[in-house]
Amino acid sequence: MVHPQKAGESMKMRESMEMNPGCLQENGLSQILTLVLEDLGLFYHRDVNGIGVLYSLLQAPWLQSLLKVHECLHQYIRKKPVPVVPKARALCSEVVEVLRESPSSTDSRELRRLLRGPHFKALLSAHDTVAQKDFEPILPPLPEHIPENEEAMRIVCLVKNKQALGATIKRHEITGDIIVARVIHGGLADRSGLLYAGDKLVEVNGVPVDGLEPEQVIQILVHSEGTIIFKLIPIGDRTVSSHTMLFVRAMADYWPQQDPAIPCADAGLPFKRGEILQIVDQSDSMWWQARKACDLSRCAGLIPSNHLLKRKQREFWWSQPSMSHSCLKASQLSTIGEEEDMKIDEKFVEADEETFESEELKGEEEEYGSDGQAYVIAGFRRSMRLCRRKSHSTQFSCYSRCPSSCYHTLAAPYEEVVRYQRRPCDRHRLIVLIGPSGVGVNELRKQLIRLNPSIFHSPVPHTTRPKKSYEENGQEYFFVSKETFESMVYTHSLLEYGEYKGHMYGTSVDTVKEVLDAGKICIIDLEPQGITGARTHELKPYVIFIKPPSRNCMRQTRRNASIITDYYVHQKFKEEDFQEIEESAKKMEEQFSQFFDQVLVNDDLQTASVQLLSIIRRAQDEPQWIPAAWICSDP
Numbered sequence: 112m113v114h115p116q117k118a119g120e121s122m123k124m125r126e127s128m129e130m131n132p133g134c135l136q137e138n139g140l141s142q143i144l145t146l147v148l149e150d151l152g153l154f155y156h157r158d159v160n161g162i163g164v165l166y167s168l169l170q171a172p173w174l175q176s177l178l179k180v181h182e183c184l185h186q187y188i189r190k191k192p193v194p195v196v197p198k199a200r201a202l203c204s205e206v207v208e209v210l211r212e213s214p215s216s217t218d219s220r221e222l223r224r225l226l227r228g229p230h231f232k233a234l235l236s237a238h239d240t241v242a243q244k245d246f247e248p249i250l251p252p253l254p255e256h257i258p259e260n261e262e263a264m265r266i267v268c269l270v271k272n273k274q275a276l277g278a279t280i281k282r283h284e285i286t287g288d289i290i291v292a293r294v295i296h297g298g299l300a301d302r303s304g305l306l307y308a309g310d311k312l313v314e315v316n317g318v319p320v321d322g323l324e325p326e327q328v329i330q331i332l333v334h335s336e337g338t339i340i341f342k343l344i345p346i347g348d349r350t351v352s353s354h355t356m357l358f359v360r361a362m363a364d365y366w367p368q369q370d371p372a373i374p375c376a377d378a379g380l381p382f383k384r385g386e387i388l389q390i391v392d393q394s395d396s397m398w399w400q401a402r403k404a405c406d407l408s409r410c411a412g413l414i415p416s417n418h419l420l421k422r423k424q425r426e427f428w429w430s431q432p433s434m435s436h437s438c439l440k441a442s443q444l445s446t447i448g449e450e451e452d453m454k455i456d457e458k459f460v461e462a463d464e465e466t467f468e469s470e471e472l473k474g475e476e477e478e479y480g481s482d483g484q485a486y487v488i489a490g491f492r493r494s495m496r497l498c499r500r501k502s503h504s505t506q507f508s509c510y511s512r513c514p515s516s517c518y519h520t521l522a523a524p525y526e527e528v529v530r531y532q533r534r535p536c537d538r539h540r541l542i543v544l545i546g547p548s549g550v551g552v553n554e555l556r557k558q559l560i561r562l563n564p565s566i567f568h569s570p571v572p573h574t575t576r577p578k579k580s581y582e583e584n585g586q587e588y589f590f591v592s593k594e595t596f597e598s599m600v601y602t603h604s605l606l607e608y609g610e611y612k613g614h615m616y617g618t619s620v621d622t623v624k625e626v627l628d629a630g631k632i633c634i635i636d637l638e639p640q641g642i643t644g645a646r647t648h649e650l651k652p653y654v655i656f657i658k659p660p661s662r663n664c665m666r667q668t669r670r671n672a673s674i675i676t677d678y679y680v681h682q683k684f685k686e687e688d689f690q691e692i693e694e695s696a697k698k699m700e701e702q703f704s705q706f707f708d709q710v711l712v713n714d715d716l717q718t719a720s721v722q723l724l725s726i727i728r729r730a731q732d733e734p735q736w737i738p739a740a741w742i743c744s745d746p
């Protein structure tokens with residue numbers, strides 16, 4: 112509602128503004144607001160859509176206060192305060208002198224004491240510096256006759272603190288001059304804005320650098336304390352670096368202290384695979400500058416460029432192929448398999464496939480959701496899991512998956528990433544659990560689905576095995592012919608597949624998509640080699656590595672647990688099993704941690720289940736780093 116008196120005032124205000132537009136500045140924004148409110152008031156009473164909200168917003172006391180602050184500041188900028196006296200310090204000394212000679216009283220004594228105080232004197236000195244605009248250092252007068260060919264010099268004075276200088280030097284290949292090789296982003300030299308890559312050093316702390324080796328210059332710098340004075344000839348045509356900020360995920364480890372090729376190891380940025388880096392300077396084709404996304408306040412460090420790291424990886428690859436060549440894992444695992452064969456404990460009775468299947472069925476029949484409904488948890492069947500383990504040792508699956516994943520790791524040492532926030536209308540991200548066999552991946556998955564059957568779901572796997580009398584197509588498995596299965600393999604329709612006891616088993620991309628399209632959170636467990644196949648913009652997988660706890664903790668918590676083997680339905684954990692879990696986890700981390708979005712230690716089962724649930728919630732609802740390619744290819 113517009114008050115009649117106020118309406119009159121604003122009318123006068125509007126007239127005065129129309130007659131004298133300059134007064135708008137004088138009267139300020141709050142007057143404009145009054146006018147806008149008045150106009151809006153008319154619409155408000157006519158109940159025009161949305162006006163009510165705008166009207167209350169503009170009437171909000173906080174907005175009015177903010178505008179008043181704005182006006183005060185505006186007036187202050189225009190008025191520009193001028194000092195009453197430019198030499199307050201001298202005036203103060205005079206007053207102290209006068210007070211000394213005048214008759215003494217308590218007040219005069221107190222005033223004299225205040226004026227003679229060091230803090231007060233320092234304050235007045237600071238005032239005089241500002242009042243006299245005495246900010247620049249006084250430089251000696253220029254010599255009268257400067258030779259024509261004399262190069263312009265710059266004197267740079269930096270105050271060294273505990274932080275490194277943040278610049279590297281080198282000898283110019285042609286002229287032999289000592290030049291600034293690079294200035295580290297965010298370092299002392301960079302923040303000064305006075306040193307640039309290409310500047311030629313003439314003197315450091317009064318010592319001419321002509322004839323010195325770069326290492327000798329570095330020694331001068333290392334041993335100088337406090338102020339460092341550089342005399343230098345600035346580079347002529349300084350290229351302004353574009354500083355494109357780019358975030359990447361490191362797909363390899365890098366230790367500058369172990370790299371003999373780095374120009375300055377101390378300026379290097381060590382990183383581990385999986386860490387997110389912000390690349391701040393790519394002007395050098397060999398050495399980029401980057402900092403870690405988790406600590407953007409720190410100054411940048413040197414990292415090898417994409418091209419250089421790729422070259423290093425290739426050299427390392429050929430020199431130590433067993434370190435990253437996953438194909439070798441097949442032979443390693445088949446050896447483990449052979450050893451396992453020999454470790455059969457005679458106390459246990461060997462179980463045949465039928466026993467396995469009926470044991471499984473028994474387990475499945477006992478599954479009930481929190482809603483009391485009985486249901487079958489797909490993808491938990493023993494043969495499927497054993498097949499997954501066996502798949503490493505088959506030439507077939509290794510041949511089709513491995514070269515691409517190995518090549519992928521080698522081809523892209525850095526993967527560009529962006530921050531992604533899933534919108535409520537988007538599909539959920541696929542949740543992928545990775546972990547060594549026996550660590551509890553399936554137990555955790557089962558717990559999650561059992562407690563939240565309406566939210567979580569696992570895809571039904573495909574098999575070429577004949578259907579049993581008690582099975583239903585699409586419930587335990589999709590039963591398909593060998594030809595159909597093979598065509599799924601050749602059309603890359605399977606996330607992973609393998610062979611067990613002469614039958615093929617696999618998880619198809621379409622069944623995963625079906626779960627996601629139904630609005631559920633699809634949760635699967637994969638062998639690590641399968642991660643690269645699942646990393647698509649459609650599935651946007653969030654990978655959680657399930658890590659074993661300490662050996663002692665495993666002994667305690669797994670006392671009543673049993674593992675799945677080729678031979679036994681229920682077999683207690685043995686020391687060798689714990690050892691194998693630990694070793695296998697270590698290998699997985701060494702080779703695949705660049706793909707892990709989270710690591711969860713499966714210590715106490717209940718705690719781990721709760722943690723898993725909250726990790727998945729965050730993965731779906733909070734911003735996460737994902738490959739930029741997943742966003743670019745979004746429709």
Ligand SMILES: Nc1ncnc2c1ncn2[C@@H]1O[C@H](COP(=O)(O)OP(=O)(O)OP(=O)(O)O)[C@@H](O)[C@H]1O
Binds near residue numbers: 496550553675717
């Ligand atoms: N935190 C835990 N505390 C106690 N027992 C656990 C825990 N996690 C898993 N277990 C038990 O350990 C055994 C093996 O777990 P699980 O079957 O989930 O292994 P897995 O990682 O899926 O490997 P695989 O697929 O080879 O069986 C099961 O008996 C399970 O109940």
